């Protein structure tokens with residue numbers, strides 16, 4: 632027979648054990664909940680990131696109204712100084728002269744330290760931007776010549792080391808000189824300070840050009856596009872579409888905003904398609920993670936050897 636006090640002890644003991652177990656269960660539940668919450672937060676972050684990668688919030692790029700003073704000042708200076716006369720003279724100066732001899736990879740390494748003052752979307756050195764662009768093209772399975780075009784498209788920024796006056800004559804969006812400054816160019820009001828703005832002959836739709844004369848016959852504001860186009864037109868076996876991607880990649884008023892149709896010939900529409908296919912890789916790869924230069928070198932060196940081998944003249 633069990634006596635009453637013993638029963639009480641027994642019940643107390645059992646109750647205590649139960650409490651301990653239920654505390655343990657509570658603790659496990661808290662841990663489970665914490666885990667679940669942490670997992671949900673991680674998942675949301677992951678989804679947000681991969682969504683950003685998949686569709687890239689395109690409104691996050693090229694926000695010139697919100698841009699910092701560095702960018703605004705850059706364009707004010709460029710739009711003031713890119714006159715027709717300057718453009719004619721600088722081309723004369725560049726014709727038939729050689730500034731340096733080096734390989735494509737050496738040129739890329741030189742650009743490592745250069746940060747583009749006109750660009751609101753990237754503050755990495757240019758070698759990274761070049762590899763980001765090329766890798767984005769490669770990921771999409773585009774042809775090797777297009778990958779290489781991505782790799783070299785901004786090498787014209789070497790102008791910065793070849794006596795450029797600043798960056799206003801090297802980087803930034805391009806536009807046509809010798810006719811009316813299109814209102815499709817960013818910060819169009821800044822052209823009021825350009826001497827050509829007050830020359831009525833240069834401010835008609837056609838200016839110095841014939842209707843549908845073709846963009847080959849038009850002067851684009853001088854900078855890295857015109858320069859790399861000229862260097863590689865003469866010294867590579869890249870196809871015409873690649874050369875157009877080089878020459879027009881900064882020509883946003885044309886390839887994005889539809890300006891200058893009246894100067895285009897039929898072939899220019901073919902080139903426009905090529906440039907439109909190229910542009911997203913240049914622009915939207917700017918938020919990709921930094922490429923590992925050393926790991927990628929071998930792959931890209933083979934493409935360089937195929938289309939632009941050895942030392943070239945700059």
Ligand SMILES: O[C@H]1[C@H](O)[C@@H](O)[C@H](O)[C@@H](O)[C@H]1O
Pocket residue numbers: 747749750751785802803804805880881882883
């Ligand atoms: O600021 C950028 C940069 O200079 C690029 O290299 C050029 O291609 C773009 O057009 C421009 O917006």
Ligand SMILES: [Fe+2]
Pocket residue numbers: 784785855880881
């Ligand atoms: Fe560029």
Ligand SMILES: [Fe+2]
Pocket residue numbers: 760764784785913
């Ligand atoms: Fe670029």
